[in-house]
Amino acid sequence: MPRKGMRSLCFSTRTPSFSNSGQTMSPSRSSQSSIPRRRFLESMIEQTIDAAATIIMKWDAETSAYARVTSLFYQSKREAMLFIRSVNELQKLMHLLVTEDSGSEKLIQAQHLMQIAMKRLQKEFYQILSMNRAHLDPESVSTRSSRTSARSSMSDFEDDGSPDDGITTAGDSISEVEEVSSMAMSDLKLIADCMIASGYAKECIQIYKIIRKSIIDEGIYKLGIEKTSSSQVNKMDWDVLDLKIRNWLEALKVSMRMLFNGERILCDHVFASSDSIRESCFTEISKEGASLLFGFPELVAKSKKSPPEKMFRVLDMYTAISENWREIQTIFSFESTLTVRLQALNSLIRLSESVRSLLTDFESTIQKDSSKAMIPGGGVHPLTIYSMNYLTLMADYSNILTDIVSDWPPPAKSSLEGSDFNSPDSDESPSPAISVRIAWLILVLLCKLDGKAKHYKDVSLSYLFLANNLHQVISRVRTSNLQCLLGEEWTAKHEVKVKQFAANYERLAWGHVFAxxxxxxxxxxxxxxxxxxxxxxxxxxxxxxxxxxxxxxxxxxxxxxxxxxxxxxxxxxxxxxxxxxxxxxxxxxxxxxxxxxxxxxxxxxxxxxxxxxxxxxxxxxxxxxxxxxxxxxxxxx
Structure with missing residues (x-):
């Protein structure tokens, strides 16, 4: 049965002598009864201080060589629980003494013992954190089985005489790492609760921040995330920047699934007794690394380099942040981590702006293609192959692109006067915004090819050229996600045009043979x-x-x-x-x-x-x- 608090034990409103009496005590009788009460109180105070002194002084590193080289929580879990219980009882007693007699020698004695106890707990807290770096790494914490969620070790020892029952049966089916991780988290929480309740939160927090921040910073560094300036990004060769982007994509997965997620779980657990402390700790530990992580996409988006591959790397980064947005909001939900959320959001905005700019550049690249060399035999033009490769890859990002271009004004049809813009059926297309944009880009390509066809002196060859290139466009549409975006009606209309081009070729090239x-x-x-x-x-x-x-x-x-x-x-x-x-x-x-x-x-x-x-x-x-x-x-x- 759990012990009753000191205050309820020492200040019962009724005494055994008068438990069955309904009469009010007279002043004389009250003064007589206060004497044994005072003696009883003094006795309980003495017993509490003596009990606390026994266990606390045993583990005073300044007076005991044994305590100096031995860990309390590793040496004897039961004795560690007794130490924590004694400190908690001592804390209750100190509150009582402050109320009754703030200048008493017993209060001074209790304060001295409390200082020694807190120094010991500081050391234990540091040792558990530092010695369990491997077991308390974010990956171990984030993947820890729910069955090993840390329970109060105090309760493990109050109801059962066996000191080991609450520890060794954490679950035979979980790994040793998970079990050690669970035990360490439980011990850290016990110590943190005790130190915070005793008014020593600052000392506890300082140790935690120093050790855990070094782990997060080391993790970020190992993931290849470094502080980079805009000028440095602009000076990088594309191959170097592309490698950094691929590293970043992997780093985001690991950091959201394990690094920051694991640290948030650990921080929330250890400092569960204080919302303000867990917020303060997590923010100071993670803010710098998270800002570096989510700041990099913005630098890429703003970089001046725009090779064709950039579009798909930018879309990869946008996708990565979008898919992890819920986790970002959950992990960095504190008010003090608002800057992290804003940085991630700002990167999304910059990436979307970059995608729009790159789409405009792609359209401009097609329109400005000035090559006048005729393809031998009226075959497929390299511009057709390049453009359809580009659009086919874009179609794989249709969901993301829909978000990006949904509020973007549609293309100005007047820029290609006289052209037949077959816009996809909005009812058939699952992503009408990007479907219209892609249909427009294909139209720009076809108009450009129509101009190139005029360079052939043999008119029949120009029709064969148009048939070949339009057929190539349709083939790439049918064998990719473009088909879902453009729809069957769009494809059927353009297949009719291929037949018309082929018929015109046949008529001009072979008509005199038929005649x-x-x-x-x-x-x-x-x-x-x-x-x-x-x-x-x-x-x-x-x-x-x-x-x-x-x-x-x-x-x-x-x-x-x-x-x-x-x-x-x-x-x-x-x-x-x-x-x-x-x-x-x-x-x-x-x-x-x-x-x-x-x-x-x-x-x-x-x-x-x-x-x-x-x-x-x-x-x-x-x-x-x-x-x-x-x-x-x-x-x-």
Missing amino acids: ALPENPTASMTPGEIKENFRKFNSSFEDAYWKQSSCVVPDPKLRDKIKDSIGRKLDAVYREFYDTHKSTVGDERGVIVRFSPEDVGKYLSDLFFGTVSSGTSSTSSSTSSHHRWHIRSPLRA
């Missing part, structure tokens, strides 16, 4: 008409073949569609004409009929790979072995 064949290939003709039709077809087909032999269609599906479309229009008509009239030519077949239907098909199958490996033979026999193309890939990123 060289008679409308009715099986109609009756004179031998002269037949020979003339074969000559016209030979000439037009050979001319078209050589002109288109350098054309490139990198995507296999689009390549097959274009070849199939040309083949269907040529093969059926030419085969009918050939089968119907080849006998009329007779011995002149090798001269007049230079291509069999099979030859035509083989030549068409070789198209759109790049450059012909050898020339076309003038004889049909030489064309039976069709040519293959050397695939060139200057357009691949």
Whole structure:
């Protein structure tokens, strides 16, 4: 059963002698009863001081060599609990003596004992903190099992005669580190409670701040977070800055999950008896390191270096702070840590401003691309590959980008007059703000490509160029998160345009070949008409073949569609004409009929790979072995 407080024990309102009497004591009888009460009180005071002196003086390092080299809490947990209990009883007695007789010798004696006890507890507090640096590191504290949450060790020893029951059964299923961590936290709390209640909070706090701040500062340093100025960031090569950003991303994870979280848990537990003390301690310990941590993103956001990769590093940093925002608010919830929260918020604002600026720069990069070199064969332009790589990566950050651009004014359509801006369906898109922005950037790209297509002297090649590049855009959309942002309707509209570009290419590049064949290939003709039709077809087909032999269609599906479309229009008509009239030519077949239907098909199958490996033979026999193309890939990123 817990002991009653000294005051309730010594100042009962009723005494045994009068417990059953309803009469009021007369003055004479009251004065007579006060004598034994005073004697009893003096006896209890004497006993309390003597009991406290016995345990306290035993552990006085100035008078005992044993106490000087031995730890109270490590030597005997039960004796440590007795020490704490004696100090608490002594503190109650001192309050009583101050009320009764502030100048008594007993009060002076009690004060002397209290000073010795506090000096001992200071030493124990320091030893537990310093000797358990490994067990009280933030990671151990933050991952400590809830079953080992520190309980008052005092209660562990009051109800049970076994001194070890409350310690060794902390849980066989937890690790030794967690168990030691739990025990140390419990001991620290006992000492802190005792010293604070005894009026020695300042001494306790000073020790705690010095040791724990060194741990946080060391942890921040090991995570690679150092004080850096804006000028230093601007002078760094991008590779160096990029490495620092990646280190910072990892440091934020560790610091929020373990470093600051563990320190907040420990601080809240040790100083649970005083809100003001735990706030003061945690703030002084963590504020400097946290300010360094959350200040770095702002420096990156404001840096002058803007390589393409910066966009995604800035988005990574914005994402990291956003995802940890709740933890930041919880861990740094004190009023005195408001500056930490404001620094994190300010970094978010600066990062979002940087993203907007980088988006503007990206659009400007597309619009200002001044390269006039034509892509051989009408293939995919490097600007298309670069831009779609960029936008595809951006789509992976769509949720974050939506937050950033949600209140950003939409793009001014007047800047691309005459363009057809197919804005994504807002009902279909999960992130309408960023969807519109990405659709706009793709439009800027397509308008730029349209201008580049005009550099081709061969109009048919310009249409093939547009078909190739728009098809590349759509392919990247369909195979990335861009599809979710832009929607099926946007994709379908642009696929129709690809078909239109391909049809225009086919009409301009192969139209004269189609026209060289008679409308009715099986109609009756004179031998002269037949020979003339074969000559016209030979000439037009050979001319078209050589002109288109350098054309490139990198995507296999689009390549097959274009070849199939040309083949269907040529093969059926030419085969009918050939089968119907080849006998009329007779011995002149090798001269007049230079291509069999099979030859035509083989030549068409070789198209759109790049450059012909050898020339076309003038004889049909030489064309039976069709040519293959050397695939060139200057357009691949």
